[in-house]
Amino acid sequence: MEIRHVSKAFPNVVALDDVSLEIRPGEVLAFMGENGAGKSTLLKILNGDYRPDKGTLSIGGREVSFPNPYSAHKAGIRVIYQEPEIIPWVDVPENIWVGELPKRLGFVNRRKLRQLVQASLAEYGFEHVLPVDLMGHELSSAQRQLVEIMRALKSEVRFLALDEPTSSLTDEEVDRLFALIHRLRDAGVAVIYVSHRLHEIKRLCDRVAILRDGKLITVQPVSEISENEIVSHMVGRELKDVFRRTSAEPRETVLEVRNLNSAWHRDINFHIRAGEIVGFSGLVGAGRTELAKVLFGVYRKTSGQILLEGQPVNIRRPYEAITKGIGFAPEDRKREGLILIRSVLENASVAILRQICRLHFIRRGLERQIVTQFVSKLRVATPSVEQHVGKLSGGNQQKVVLARWLAVKPRVLILDEPTRGIDVGAKAEIYALLNELAEQGIAIIVISSEMPEVLGLSDRIYVMQNGRITGELSRAEATEEKVLELAMAENLSAGAQGAAREQAELAEP
Ligand SMILES: Nc1ncnc2c1ncn2[C@@H]1O[C@H](COP(=O)(O)OP(=O)(O)OP(=O)(O)O)[C@@H](O)[C@H]1O
Numbered sequence: 001m002e003i004r005h006v007s008k009a010f011p012n013v014v015a016l017d018d019v020s021l022e023i024r025p026g027e028v029l030a031f032m033g034e035n036g037a038g039k040s041t042l043l044k045i046l047n048g049d050y051r052p053d054k055g056t057l058s059i060g061g062r063e064v065s066f067p068n069p070y071s072a073h074k075a076g077i078r079v080i081y082q083e084p085e086i087i088p089w090v091d092v093p094e095n096i097w098v099g100e101l102p103k104r105l106g107f108v109n110r111r112k113l114r115q116l117v118q119a120s121l122a123e124y125g126f127e128h129v130l131p132v133d134l135m136g137h138e139l140s141s142a143q144r145q146l147v148e149i150m151r152a153l154k155s156e157v158r159f160l161a162l163d164e165p166t167s168s169l170t171d172e173e174v175d176r177l178f179a180l181i182h183r184l185r186d187a188g189v190a191v192i193y194v195s196h197r198l199h200e201i202k203r204l205c206d207r208v209a210i211l212r213d214g215k216l217i218t219v220q221p222v223s224e225i226s227e228n229e230i231v232s233h234m235v236g237r238e239l240k241d242v243f244r245r246t247s248a249e250p251r252e253t254v255l256e257v258r259n260l261n262s263a264w265h266r267d268i269n270f271h272i273r274a275g276e277i278v279g280f281s282g283l284v285g286a287g288r289t290e291l292a293k294v295l296f297g298v299y300r301k302t303s304g305q306i307l308l309e310g311q312p313v314n315i316r317r318p319y320e321a322i323t324k325g326i327g328f329a330p331e332d333r334k335r336e337g338l339i340l341i342r343s344v345l346e347n348a349s350v351a352i353l354r355q356i357c358r359l360h361f362i363r364r365g366l367e368r369q370i371v372t373q374f375v376s377k378l379r380v381a382t383p384s385v386e387q388h389v390g391k392l393s394g395g396n397q398q399k400v401v402l403a404r405w406l407a408v409k410p411r412v413l414i415l416d417e418p419t420r421g422i423d424v425g426a427k428a429e430i431y432a433l434l435n436e437l438a439e440q441g442i443a444i445i446v447i448s449s450e451m452p453e454v455l456g457l458s459d460r461i462y463v464m465q466n467g468r469i470t471g472e473l474s475r476a477e478a479t480e481e482k483v484l485e486l487a488m489a490e491n492l493s494a495g496a497q498g499a500a501r502e503q504a505e506l507a508e509p
């Protein structure tokens with residue numbers, strides 16, 4: 001495929017500016033660039049979601065145009081989006097075959113459909129990761145992503161584009177996905193791969209195309225470009241010094257959890273002090289997100305105590321958590337973190353309304369002043385704070401969620417995968433900000449699947465598996481090996497079978 005002189009503008013933003021690029025069969029081409037650089041927009045043009053303002057596409061020398069996704073689909077193009085669209089009330093097979101359900105006499109043949117889906121999941125090694133009985137609303141982020149991937153593969157593919165597909169996958173699932181991508185590449189499929197993870201690009205891709213502010217900066221074979229060169233092309237400026245955590249003196253305990261049990265958890269004990277950054281590590285499914293939701297009042301504990309500054313608290317709803325000074329930035333920003341049809345301003349100020357109200361009226365000037373401060377601190381790429389959050393790029397949406405909690409300055413701040421989808425430059429800035437917040441005495445919990453992030457940020461690390469805390473490591477003790485060992489502690493002791501059974505039980509509630 002040849003992309004020639006493609007441009008696309010939105011009100012007040014040039015998303016793509018005269019991009020020309022060729023995509024070859026049998027190669028994996030990486031798209032890299034900062035949040036808002038135009039990567040997803042280019043994919044949407046290939047997929048017929050957007051039409052370019054200028055420029056042309058051609059396949060095999062023949063000019064093509066895709067007025068809608070259906071026409072792109074017919075040409076063999078599949079795009080797997082950053083935020084998969086899942087129908088909550090239908091099961092996995094129907095979610096995968098949505099729009100093309102095999103029918104007989106007008107009725108969907110459910111048994112056949114299920115067999116079909118099960119067979120293809122088994123073929124790609126995903127059958128245990130994605131049980132076919134689950135309904136759309138029960139799927140984890142990783143499972144939603146897999147549904148999207150299975151959708152793409154159900155008929156013949158010539159171009160496969162994946163937009164940050166690994167951001168919610170475990171290392172093992174990533175390995176399977178990469179094996180699958182290489183298999184498709186070897187079969188002659190042209191694969192486009194969008195990711196912020198440099199080491200993935202090195203491992204997976206043949207060439208890398210770097211975008212900045214909608215312009216194509218360079219296209220090069222991956223073997224001929226260093227990681228540092230990629231980064232400097234992406235950001236177009238010198239990056240600040242690498243992040244350094246400045247550990248503070250231990251202060252008083254802010255949050256303590258004693259013998260907590262819930263549908264997901266058994267006997268959880270931990271504490272966190274003012275000014276501390278505490279990492280929670282573990283494999284996907286270890287119960288970290290659920291623990292955060294128990295603390296924030298989304299889920300109930302069945303027994304045990306939560307103490308805030310020494311006082312037992314009973315938090316039954318997120319509202320109560322917020323008024324008691326607990327903030328939570330969830331991992332799934334689109335479903336749980338944001339109101340997509342509202343502005344950046346409203347999304348960022350929603351948790352500080354009590355502070356900025358006078359006589360039941362929101363003080364708009366103050367609201368704008370506070371939000372603008374954090375929006376610029378986090379370098380959110382948006383034409384204005386009035387922009388609908390749904391129109392921002394994925395990484396910039398995540399920054400808005402963070403801006404909200406930075407504005408609140410809670411006593412305890414819980415961040416679930418805070419830098420998912422965030423570019424390298426902005427990551428360093430977010431780490432520095434968390435550092436600053438900790439210095440101001442906020443107790444910060446960071447749940448992260450990115451090992452360098454957990455190791456780099458945390459003063460202490462708790463590791464979880466199967467709803468239990470399997471160990472605690474100080475900053476000095478923590479290494480990747482030790483964290484992994486604790487994350488799989490039960491498999492190592494009780495044997496994989498027992499753990500698998502427990503995992504199945506845990507999936508129940
Ligand atoms: N529908 C839209 N309406 C208005 N602006 C848009 C729309 N879609 C994208 N944009 C803007 O176009 C620019 C490019 O966005 P795009 O989603 O392509 O970025 P990206 O490179 O995928 O970033 P990220 O790494 O954060 O996903 C951004 O400034 C974004 O706000």
Ligand SMILES: [Mg+2]
Nearest residue numbers: 039040393394
């Ligand atoms: Mg994007």
